[in-house]
Amino acid sequence: MNIFVLLKRTFDTEEKIAIANGAINEEGAEFIINPYDEYAVEEAIQIRDQHGGEVTVVTVGNEEAEKQLRTALAMGADKAVLINTEEDVEVSDQFTTAKILAEYLKDKEADIILAGNVAIDNGSGQVGPRVADLLDIPYVTTITNLEISGETVTVVRDVEGDSETIETQLPVLVTAQQGLNEPRYPSLPGIMKAKKKPLEELEIDDLDLDEDDVEAKTKVVEIFLPPSKEAGRVLEGELNEQVQELVSLLHKEAKVI
Amino acid sequence: MDFRLDEEIEFLKKNVRDFVQTEVEAVAMQIEEENRIPQKIIDMSKEMGLFGLSIPEEYGGLGIGMVGKCALYEEIGATHNGYTTLIGAHTGIGTVGIVEMGNEEQKRKYLPEMAAGEKIGAFALTEPAAGSNATNLKTTAVRKGDKYILNGTKHYITNATEADVFTVMAVTDSSKGSKGITSFIVEKDFPGFHVGAVERKMGLRGSHSAEVIMEDCEVPAENVLGVEGQGYVNALKILANGRAGLAARNLGSCQKLLDMSATYANERIQFGVPIIDHQAVGHMLAEMAMDIEALRSFTYRVAWMVDQGMKVIKEAAMLKLYGSEVYNRVADKAVQVHGGIGYIADYPIERFFRDARITRIYEGTSEIQKNIIAGQLKKEYAID
Numbered sequence: 145m146n147i148f149v150l151l152k153r154t155f156d157t158e159e160k161i162a163i164a165n166g167a168i169n170e171e172g173a174e175f176i177i178n179p180y181d182e183y184a185v186e187e188a189i190q191i192r193d194q195h196g197g198e199v200t201v202v203t204v205g206n207e208e209a210e211k212q213l214r215t216a217l218a219m220g221a222d223k224a225v226l227i228n229t230e231e232d233v234e235v236s237d238q239f240t241t242a243k244i245l246a247e248y249l250k251d252k253e254a255d256i257i258l259a260g261n262v263a264i265d266n267g268s269g270q271v272g273p274r275v276a277d278l279l280d281i282p283y284v285t286t287i288t289n290l291e292i293s294g295e296t297v298t299v300v301r302d303v304e305g306d307s308e309t310i311e312t313q314l315p316v317l318v319t320a321q322q323g324l325n326e327p328r329y330p331s332l333p334g335i336m337k338a339k340k341k342p343l344e345e346l347e348i349d350d351l352d353l354d355e356d357d358v359e360a361k362t363k364v365v366e367i368f369l370p371p372s373k374e375a376g377r378v379l380e381g382e383l384n385e386q387v388q389e390l391v392s393l394l395h396k397e398a399k400v401i
Numbered sequence: 402m403d404f405r406l407d408e409e410i411e412f413l414k415k416n417v418r419d420f421v422q423t424e425v426e427a428v429a430m431q432i433e434e435e436n437r438i439p440q441k442i443i444d445m446s447k448e449m450g451l452f453g454l455s456i457p458e459e460y461g462g463l464g465i466g467m468v469g470k471c472a473l474y475e476e477i478g479a480t481h482n483g484y485t486t487l488i489g490a491h492t493g494i495g496t497v498g499i500v501e502m503g504n505e506e507q508k509r510k511y512l513p514e515m516a517a518g519e520k521i522g523a524f525a526l527t528e529p530a531a532g533s534n535a536t537n538l539k540t541t542a543v544r545k546g547d548k549y550i551l552n553g554t555k556h557y558i559t560n561a562t563e564a565d566v567f568t569v570m571a572v573t574d575s576s577k578g579s580k581g582i583t584s585f586i587v588e589k590d591f592p593g594f595h596v597g598a599v600e601r602k603m604g605l606r607g608s609h610s611a612e613v614i615m616e617d618c619e620v621p622a623e624n625v626l627g628v629e630g631q632g633y634v635n636a637l638k639i640l641a642n643g644r645a646g647l648a649a650r651n652l653g654s655c656q657k658l659l660d661m662s663a664t665y666a667n668e669r670i671q672f673g674v675p676i677i678d679h680q681a682v683g684h685m686l687a688e689m690a691m692d693i694e695a696l697r698s699f700t701y702r703v704a705w706m707v708d709q710g711m712k713v714i715k716e717a718a719m720l721k722l723y724g725s726e727v728y729n730r731v732a733d734k735a736v737q738v739h740g741g742i743g744y745i746a747d748y749p750i751e752r753f754f755r756d757a758r759i760t761r762i763y764e765g766t767s768e769i770q771k772n773i774i775a776g777q778l779k780k781e782y783a784i785d
Contacts, residue, residue: 329420332450
């Protein structure tokens with residue numbers, strides 16, 4: 145089984161995020177594997193352990209992403225590929241990333257490609273489906289269970305809290321939802337071994353792409369933090385008075401009615 | 402002079418931190434209440450390879466130097482000390498004897514399973530009449546054909562209830578004093594070997610200390626660790642080797658206490674300001690932070706000396722002493738900064754305070770460390 149995982153390095157949204165000059169300040173931020181991609185890595189390793197084959201994790205980014213690739217290798221992936229766009233791509237969006245990944249994957253004869261359902265930074269959830277579309281293979285998003293039997297793939301996907309079972313064929317692309325599995329911690333011997341595993345670095349030139357081919361289709365106009373939450377207010381008095389005050393506040397202060 | 406850890410050790414350290422702070426911290430109060438470490442945490446620790454952190458790579462361990470070990474011990478120390486002790490006593494005094502003094506056959510036989518955590522190691526030196534005076538052992542070992550027959554009782558043996566493999570010190574020739582002691586590798590299933598009463602302790606809940614009773618316990622002669630008569634020297638070496646790691650564990654606990662105390666002092670408002678702005682409280686935190694930085698520098702300096710193959714008898718004793726004293730000072734201040742909450746058992750501070758106390762006693766009391774340091778100074782400055 146030829147298994148690929150699309151992985152993104154993101155900042156940890158559990159840490160404090162600061163914005164400076166219209167961009168997220170990377171200094172002091174913690175960077176992690178996008179948590180949904182972690183489910184994808186774990187699932188890929190389990191598929192390989194069950195069916196044999198090889199797991200390759202791929203990311204589009206800069207040299208900093210090597211750490212996250214090494215982590216995936218330490219978890220048990222076999223190979224890693226960094227497509228370094230630092231020098232060639234100034235502005236990128238989901239189209240850019242999907243185009244690059246699809247170009248890389250088109251001659252790899254992947255049986256299954258796994259990605260996270262969304263990345264916790266931009267949260268678009270587009271890259272997986274776009275890649276599948278460009279490769280002209282089926283895709284199933286937000287999966288919570290996956291079984292492969294021969295060429296048949298049975299997937300349970302999360303539909304707004306309900307679940308739906310879908311049958312499809314290899315090759316396929318799936319995106320992982322929380323609940324798919326419990327990602328393992330990289331073992332310490334795994335980390336030691338990871339440094340000996342292959343980590344290939346490519347540029348878009350190696351994929352016969354130039355900057356114009358991957359030019360972003362969208363433009364980020366502004367980035368801002370949500371308004372800080374103010375202290376709540378507890379209304380007092382008789383129930384009638386409270387209701388009257390609440391209505392008045394909703395009308396005059398919150399201006400929602 | 403470069404004070405940075407290398408990238409790989411940093412990476413290992415970060416992963417241990419993530420695991421300890423996410424998984425072990427989540428059950429710390431549970432460990433305290435149930436006096437038991439959840440099996441899931443033990444299994445995850447095995448999968449992570451934590452039980453093999455002091456074992457060479459060729460025997461299934463991690464194969465890192467003392468600086469690396471200390472970096473990981475620091476993270477393992479930053480949580481419930483019962484958990485810290487389960488891992489630390491195994492990877493420290495529980496396995497070091499076989500790693501350092503074992504022959505090839507013994508290493509091949511025991512270390513891979515010990516590295517995987519499938520077999521837990523313990524160190525059995527202390528007896529009711531032989532605490533600080535470790536030469537006063539009463540446990541005997543008499544050669545009988547291709548076996549030794551061991552008789553005697555050890556007590557306060559850390560991890561005794563969990564352990565499978567014990568490094569046991571016993572007297573083979575009572576006429577030779579400290580030179581008549583031999584160390585043995587004793588398996589819990591050897592005939593005549595029992596684990597006795599489990600002690601109730603001030604702290605370190607989840608880690609169990611118990612008696613070990615040997616009644617005509619049969620130990621194959623090939624399980625002599627090192628050379629007959631070298632047992633006391635072996636014991637001292639095993640303890641000395643453990644000292645930097647012990648200090649690193651204390652360092653981790655201290656850092657955790659500072660993190661909690663400084664955070665609390667920023668949140669807690671009294672007299673209209675966060676209590677860190679009250680100079681008396683701010684100064685306590687400043688002293689904690691300074692003590693911790695000094696301990697950190699000292700720990701890694703001694704670990705570095707070990708990795709250079711330098712002799713560290715005096716420095717390791719100083720470090721063990723200093724690390725324990727700092728931990729106790731820091732824990733005391735952490736309680737004071739927290740005030741009432743620091744004394745309440747629903748919060749972790751009082752637990753660290755109780756757990757800190759043993760560090761001045763086990764693996765050589767603070768007073769014995771001073772004796773070792775003074776003994777070394779006496780030699781250094783001897784008038785010939």
